[in-house]
Amino acid sequence: MDTSRRTVLAAAAAAGLMAAAGTPSYASSESRTPVKELFGTLPDGTKVYRWTVENGGTRLKVLSYGGIVQALEVPDRHGRYANVSLGFDNLGDYLSATAFFGALIGRYGNRIAGGRFTLDSTAYQLSVNDGPNSLHGGARGFDRRVWDVEPFTGPGGVGLVLRYVSADGEMGYPGTLRTTVTYTLTGRGDWRIDYAATTDRATVVNLTNHTYFNLAGEGSGSILGHELRLAASRYLPTDATLIPTGELAQVAGTPFDFRRSKSVGEDIRTAHEQLVTAKGYDHNWVLDKGVTARPEPVATLHDPGSGRAMRIATTEPGVQFYSGNFLDGTLTGPSGRVYRQSDGLCLETQHFPDSPNRPEFPSTVLRPGETYRSTTVHSFSAR
Structure with missing residues (x-):
């Protein structure tokens, strides 16, 4: 466990934080058996469960509906915990909203x-x-x-294995796709996502997770003061409907240059055509590392106020940075506060948008006998 992680956990223990007003308090870095509880019922009578997973000082709450991360709780520099993901406290809002809060995305992300x-x-x-x-x-x-x-506890961590079989022709996609996604909390408190899929016919696959992050805490307001770094020298400009034009544009000299950490809001109001079209950032960054066999660091996000920081490592060649442009005050989170533009951001590790129509992009084709694999790791600290 890194020094900053030990420090905040020790601070939480020393403070003897008590669970009050919905604020979690758990300083132990030991794993616990995942806990299952009923979250709601679908109109057809199907029961939806919420699983709580805890390890390394991180707590994750996951729904069987959509594989949704309903809460992600980590400490600040003083050991105080907060949920740093946007979402809802009831199933009905997840059924009616189209914001994809915390959800597993497939068959094709973007x-x-x-x-x-x-x-x-x-x-x-x-x-x-x-x-x-x-x-x-x-x-x-x-x-x-x-x-x-299915929950699990082992030497590598504690977590959940989620499985879904997508029938041939579902949403128009060919092939029966058998998908397994594993959420693991490691002893360090890292949240690791491992994706795997097989098919019986040639198809296209691009899986990701759509968690909206606010490291200051859910319902705390804008993320424009968060500091972001992306290890990407190029990005994909889009047309008016947010489809990539095919150009791999250099970020140098543009508001899209996050190679050195800067605040999300520093250039977001710039009158750049791409920012105007998307109402902010909603673009794919072309990671300098490309596709890799093991997860490599590609992004860091830091909230100066709370001190919370998140590092992302992935095997994927791209990351879609979305600055919450279409949050418009019509959705209310578990804090009781409405979500407005830029109250959360997404960093979706993935292959590129519209790759099935762009043979020059890294391929997203999966064929029988092959196994789709992808891994992304979120590491948390505070400073």
Whole structure:
């Protein structure tokens, strides 16, 4: 465990923090057996459960519906805990909202132009749910499916194995896709996500998680003061519907340059055509490392106020940085406060948007006999 992590856990223990007013208090770095409780019931009678996983001083609450991260709780520099992810305290809001709070995204994270692609000379029409395009797997993507969940505790950590079988033709995608996603909290308190999938027909796959982060705490206000660094020299400009144009543009000299840490809000109001079109940041950064066999560090996020910091390592070649542009005050979090523009941000590790229509992009094709694998690790500290 790193020094900053030991310091905040010791501070929490010394303070003898008590659970009050919904504020978690747990300073132990020891793992605990995941706890299951009923969260709600779908209109068809299907029960949705919430699992609480705890290890290394981090607590994760996950729903069987959508594999949603309903809460992610970590300490600040003084050992005080807060939920640093946006979401809801009831199932009904998850069913009605389209913000993808905390959800597993599939079969294809991000946008596919026109909801169409051709694979092996066969054209496929997907569910269209974002203007003319297909977004995050369509109208009923993996975020709106009930996953089978199995808890585990082992030497590598404690967590959950989530499984879902997507039928051939679901949302227009070919092939029966068998997906396994493993959420692990390690002894260091890292949150690791391992994705795996197989298919019986050639298809396209791009899985990710859509957690909105606010390291100051859910409902605390804007993330524009958060400091972000991205290990990316290029990004993908988009058209008016947020589909990549195909250009891999240099970030140098633009508001998209996060190679050195800077506040999210430093350049977000710049009259740059790409920022105007997206109403902020909603673009894919082309990571300098490319696709790697093991997770490599690609991003750091820091909230100066609380001292909380998050480092992201991934095997993926891209990260979609979304600055919460479309949060408009119509959604209310568990804090009782409404979410407004830039009250949370997403850092979605993934392959590039619209790759099925861009052969020059890293391939997202999965064929029978192959196994799709991807790993992303979120590491937390405070300073």
